[in-house]
Amino acid sequence: MMYYSRLRMLSVLGVCLLGLVLCLPNVMRAPAAHLPWRQIHLGLDLRGGSYLLMQVDLQALEHDRLQSLSDQARQALLHDNLGYRDIVLDDTARRVTLYPRDVSEHDRALQTLGAIPASVPDEFAASSLPDGRLALTLSEAALQVRAREAVTQSIEIVRRRIDATGAIDPEITRQGNDRIVVQLPGISDPERIKALLGTTARMTFHLLDESATGASVAAPGVTLMPTTDGSNQTLPIRDHVEVDGADLTNAGAMIDQQNGQWAVNFTFNRVGAAAFAAVTRANVGHRFAIVLDNKVIEAPVIQTPITAGNGQITGNFTAQKATDLALLLRAGALPVPLSVIEQRSIGPSLGADSIRAGAMSLGVGFVLVIVFMALFYGRFGWYANVALLANLVLMMAILSLFEATLTLPGMAGLLLTLGMAVDANILINERIREEVARGRTALAALQAGFERATSTIVDSNATALLAHVMLFVFGTGPVRGFALTITIGIATTLFTTLLLSRLLMVRWYALTRPATLPV
Amino acid sequence: MFNRPLLRFVRPGTRIAFMRGRFAGLLTSAVLSLASIGLFFYPGLTLGLDFRGGIVVEARTQGPADFGKLRAALAQEGVTAAGLQSFGGPDDVLIRLDTPTGDGAEARTQALVDHVRHAVSAAQPGAQVLRADAVGASVSGELFRDGMLALGLSLLMILGYIWIRFEWEFAVSAVLTLVLDLTKTVGFLVLTHFEFDLVMVAAILTILGYSTNDKVVVYDRVRENLRKYRTMPLRELIDLSINETLNRTLGTSSTVFLAALPLALFGGASLSGFAWVMLFGIVVGTSSSIFIAAPLLLLMGEKRLRRDASR
Numbered sequence: 139m140m141y142y143s144r145l146r147m148l149s150v151l152g153v154c155l156l157g158l159v160l161c162l163p164n165v166m167r168a169p170a171a172h173l174p175w176r177q178i179h180l181g182l183d184l185r186g187g188s189y190l191l192m193q194v195d196l197q198a199l200e201h202d203r204l205q206s207l208s209d210q211a212r213q214a215l216l217h218d219n220l221g222y223r224d225i226v227l228d229d230t231a232r233r234v235t236l237y238p239r240d241v242s243e244h245d246r247a248l249q250t251l252g253a254i255p256a257s258v259p260d261e262f263a264a265s266s267l268p269d270g271r272l273a274l275t276l277s278e279a280a281l282q283v284r285a286r287e288a289v290t291q292s293i294e295i296v297r298r299r300i301d302a303t304g305a306i307d308p309e310i311t312r313q314g315n316d317r318i319v320v321q322l323p324g325i326s327d328p329e330r331i332k333a334l335l336g337t338t339a340r341m342t343f344h345l346l347d348e349s350a351t352g353a354s355v356a357a358p359g360v361t362l363m364p365t366t367d368g369s370n371q372t373l374p375i376r377d378h379v380e381v382d383g384a385d386l387t388n389a390g391a392m393i394d395q396q397n398g399q400w401a402v403n404f405t406f407n408r409v410g411a412a413a414f415a416a417v418t419r420a421n422v423g424h425r426f427a428i429v430l431d432n433k434v435i436e437a438p439v440i441q442t443p444i445t446a447g448n449g450q451i452t453g454n455f456t457a458q459k460a461t462d463l464a465l466l467l468r469a470g471a472l473p474v475p476l477s478v479i480e481q482r483s484i485g486p487s488l489g490a491d492s493i494r495a496g497a498m499s500l501g502v503g504f505v506l507v508i509v510f511m512a513l514f515y516g517r518f519g520w521y522a523n524v525a526l527l528a529n530l531v532l533m534m535a536i537l538s539l540f541e542a543t544l545t546l547p548g549m550a551g552l553l554l555t556l557g558m559a560v561d562a563n564i565l566i567n568e569r570i571r572e573e574v575a576r577g578r579t580a581l582a583a584l585q586a587g588f589e590r591a592t593s594t595i596v597d598s599n600a601t602a603l604l605a606h607v608m609l610f611v612f613g614t615g616p617v618r619g620f621a622l623t624i625t626i627g628i629a630t631t632l633f634t635t636l637l638l639s640r641l642l643m644v645r646w647y648a649l650t651r652p653a654t655l656p657v
Numbered sequence: 658m659f660n661r662p663l664l665r666f667v668r669p670g671t672r673i674a675f676m677r678g679r680f681a682g683l684l685t686s687a688v689l690s691l692a693s694i695g696l697f698f699y700p701g702l703t704l705g706l707d708f709r710g711g712i713v714v715e716a717r718t719q720g721p722a723d724f725g726k727l728r729a730a731l732a733q734e735g736v737t738a739a740g741l742q743s744f745g746g747p748d749d750v751l752i753r754l755d756t757p758t759g760d761g762a763e764a765r766t767q768a769l770v771d772h773v774r775h776a777v778s779a780a781q782p783g784a785q786v787l788r789a790d791a792v793g794a795s796v797s798g799e800l801f802r803d804g805m806l807a808l809g810l811s812l813l814m815i816l817g818y819i820w821i822r823f824e825w826e827f828a829v830s831a832v833l834t835l836v837l838d839l840t841k842t843v844g845f846l847v848l849t850h851f852e853f854d855l856v857m858v859a860a861i862l863t864i865l866g867y868s869t870n871d872k873v874v875v876y877d878r879v880r881e882n883l884r885k886y887r888t889m890p891l892r893e894l895i896d897l898s899i900n901e902t903l904n905r906t907l908g909t910s911s912t913v914f915l916a917a918l919p920l921a922l923f924g925g926a927s928l929s930g931f932a933w934v935m936l937f938g939i940v941v942g943t944s945s946s947i948f949i950a951a952p953l954l955l956l957m958g959e960k961r962l963r964r965d966a967s968r
Contacts, residue, residue: 183927191796193763326786329771478767479793488715488787495925502919507912514908516662547856550920550928554863554935557916558870561909565874568905575669594877601818601873602866605811609862612807614800617855624863656660 142641150637154528160535178537181545181619184493186486187323192335194292194316195475196285201229203284207262207274208234210254218250233275241270248272258283285316288473293318298469299334326485338431338475339466341383346425346437350374365434367454373434375427380417385410389467391460394452400460401452404467411447419443496549503553511560515567517656518643522563525639529559532630533623548619555627562635565591571657580655584647588640603628666907675899675947676892676955682948690837693844702846705854706790710756710797712766713790714773719783722750730780734772756794763793804858811862815869823876826961830953831872834945838868845937851930860931864938867913871906871946878902891959895951910943
């Protein structure tokens with residue numbers, strides 16, 4: 139207890155030195171390019187920026203799958219010459235149900251439905267219900283696989299879209315099963331990005347049901363869709379997708395040479411180009427609709443077959459709208475709709491104010507604690523202060539090593555840790571005082587002080603640790619930063635007080651051999 | 658100052674008979690806590706954006722904020738029922754809105770922020786939006802649930818830890834004291850109108866951690882003295898333990914207080930509420946170690962703890 143081997147002494151000092159070195163990246167540039175130069179990041183609340191929490195609409199995903207499953211069922215039954223009636227999508231039970239045309243075909247229809255190829259293993263099961271209906275039920279496990287894929291894919295698309303806007307250091311992460319967090323440093327007005335991310339951007343090309351123009355009720359296989367030109371007009375659009383926007387390879391905004399308006403040019407890949415050529419060749423003189431997210435952008439009449447595999451959309455665009463549409467088409471469609479459910483934006487001036495306020499509080503608080511320790515505990519108080527400084531350095535070092543994000547509550551956590559850190563020193567010093575008062579020698583008092591105080595120190599820090607681990611687990615955003623700094627602080631506090639400040643006291647004793655202790 | 662200490666709180670050998678005031682302490686605490694519970698129900702906590710949901714936009718206008726113009730511009734954008742209030746200087750304005758209800762409420766909450774932004778820049782050109790937050794109803798519900806879960810689980814874990822390290826009388830009286838501390842903090846929040854949000858939950862958890870720490874130190878000494886003085890009555894023994902640890906109790910609460918004080922004074926709007934609650938919690942937590950946790954331990958352990966020790 140009173141003896142520190144050379145090795146132990148060197149390693150304690152070594153850790154402190156290492157901490158100092160690890161802090162360097164925060165105050166200077168990397169001297170050489172290949173050095174690992176890790177530093178603390180500033181949270182959005184300190185540097186300004188936006189935080190968006192997006193919800194992935196998994197119900198829409200399920201509904202889409204049910205829709206395509208019912209299409210598959212229709213085709214499979216037709217292919218096998220089996221009839222059906224009353225085909226129904228049941229979103230809550232996650233199944234498609236239908237009646238076989240005739241009871242005698244029940245078993246064969248069941249077989250046909252069971253043979254529909256699944257896109258993931260065991261995706262759905264065909265069964266017969268007591269009332270004679272047949273059901274295709276999606277399995278929970280397969281839906282989860284799909285949902286996971288959809289979220290992963292969405293994150294990729296979101297990243298592409300945000301990168302295309304030129305945002306700096308965006309952070310896009312998954313949260314839970316069905317959420318995506320987007321953090322945009324430096325962007326304090328996220329309106330444009332919200333609009334970009336809130337658009338599914340699924341573009342498809344359809345033929346019109348020209349016989350039904352002006353009708354108020356659509357025929358089967360035709361949907362009345364609104365247009366984007368602001369009028370209340372709807373157009374009867376055939377459901378069949380002639381060409382899919384997924385087959386685009388490039389898109390760009392430009393000014394149309396003929397009328398001087400903004401337009402979006404696009405180029406198809408081989409599959410798309412072939413399909414586009416075939417449709418335009420067969421339907422010269424008919425109207426062809428470009429549909430984006432169930433709205434008709436335009437529905438021009440095909441003048442000549444387009445075989446080069448490129449085309450142009452002119453839909454009364456502003457420059458911004460044309461640029462954004464081109465961006466969306468290049469980045470690809472989202473597999474599921476996303477919606478913002480939480481947003482927080484902080485302007486740069488408020489962030490700068492917060493840094494100033496935080497740094498000022500940290501400085502003043504640090505000085506107050508140091509003065510207190512000096513006044514109340516003298517020499518040993520100064521040793522505690524050295525340990526306190528080392529504590530601050532080590533906390534910074536660990537935060538840098540993890541490249542952690544420092545938030546405003548995180549700064550508060552740093553400060554409170556400093557206030558709590560000297561508790562261990564106070565416990566030791568008070569204990570030494572008591573032992574001296576009981577008439578022990580200097581050496582015995584030091585020894586007893588360290589020994590007795592240790593278990594108390596461990597107990598009191600353990601309870602504080604429990605509370606903050608809970609906060610880290612259940613907290614979000616800046617509050618987690620607070621819990622993280624306090625948790626790291628508890629670890630560094632144990633090190634600096636149980637090892638470093640004790641080392642200082644022991645070395646002082648070994649060098650001077652005083653008869654009485656300054657307590 | 659550089660060798661011998663200049664100050665100390667109490668002289669060695671101080672023997673204050675704290676347990677003589679145990680009923681007064683418990684009664685005062687009970688009255689304050691009951692009053693706080695009353696305040697919790699009426700007028701109730703001011704819920705912050707995290708837990709209430711809705712929109713808060715802070716803007717700084719060039720020149721004094723013109724509320725009339727702002728209201729008109731908001732109405733132009735179709736935003737009604739907005740609460741406007743000034744904070745800080747005359748050119749700072751805070752605009753609040755509750756979450757809309759009905760169909761598509763989530764989407765409309767998020768769209769409202771943009772309308773408010775447009776209205777602010779239309780009403781007072783050059784105005785700067787300092788902060789714009791929108792929290793949908795589903796998120797605020799979850800945040801509230803998670804916050805309460807963190808609080809509840811922390812209390813349970815503290816209970817478990819003290820139970821394992823000490824005996825059940827210690828654990829139960831510590832957690833009871835913490836609950837009393839907690840209710841008083843809630844009362845303080847109601848009276849001061851500080852917004853109750855996630856940052857406040859963090860403050861409360863920090864207070865709980867600090868307060869537990871304080872109790873653990875006193876209990877640790879009680880346990881040690883139970884072994885040392887086998888025949889001393891529990892009441893005397895608890896008094897002795899409190900007195901022996903008094904310098905430490907006051908010392909640590911002072912350093913934490915000193916550390917939190919600058920935050921309260923200079924921490925800015927977002928942290929000063931947090932820091933004031935911390936300061937309140939430090940005072941309550943320190944005094945409850947002496948006046949609540951110790952008397953409770955005495956009441957619960959008078960027969961059992963002494964018998965255990967003498968066996």
